[in-house]
Amino acid sequence: MTPVTLARFVQELEMLKKEMDIGALRHGEYDQRLARIIGELRDRKLDADRNEIRDTLDKLLKAGTITPGVKDHVLKRLGVE
Numbered sequence: 001m002t003p004v005t006l007a008r009f010v011q012e013l014e015m016l017k018k019e020m021d022i023g024a025l026r027h028g029e030y031d032q033r034l035a036r037i038i039g040e041l042r043d044r045k046l047d048a049d050r051n052e053i054r055d056t057l058d059k060l061l062k063a064g065t066i067t068p069g070v071k072d073h074v075l076k077r078l079g080v081e
Contacts, residue, residue: 001043001044002044003044004040004045004046004047005047006046006047006048006052006053006056009037009041009056010060012037013060014065016030016033017064017066034073038078041078046078050080053075053078053080057075
């Protein structure tokens with residue numbers, strides 16, 4: 001199985017944010033989709049090192065794409081923190 005690129009991961013998180021913003025997802029659905037994305041990353045691995053992952057999540061946090069809780073959750077689930 002090929003690893004997931006960091007760009008693809010960002011794209012998925014941005015798509016989730018857009019769907020939440022327009023009301024297409026409820027919080028429970030957001031959580032389920034996020035869990036699936038993280039599960040895929042754990043299965044296929046993320047094609048990035050720890051610093052790249054942290055930097056990317058920091059940028060997404062500053063842009064408002066993710067919340068601090070989502071950032072912390074992703075880092076813990078991927079074993080980065």
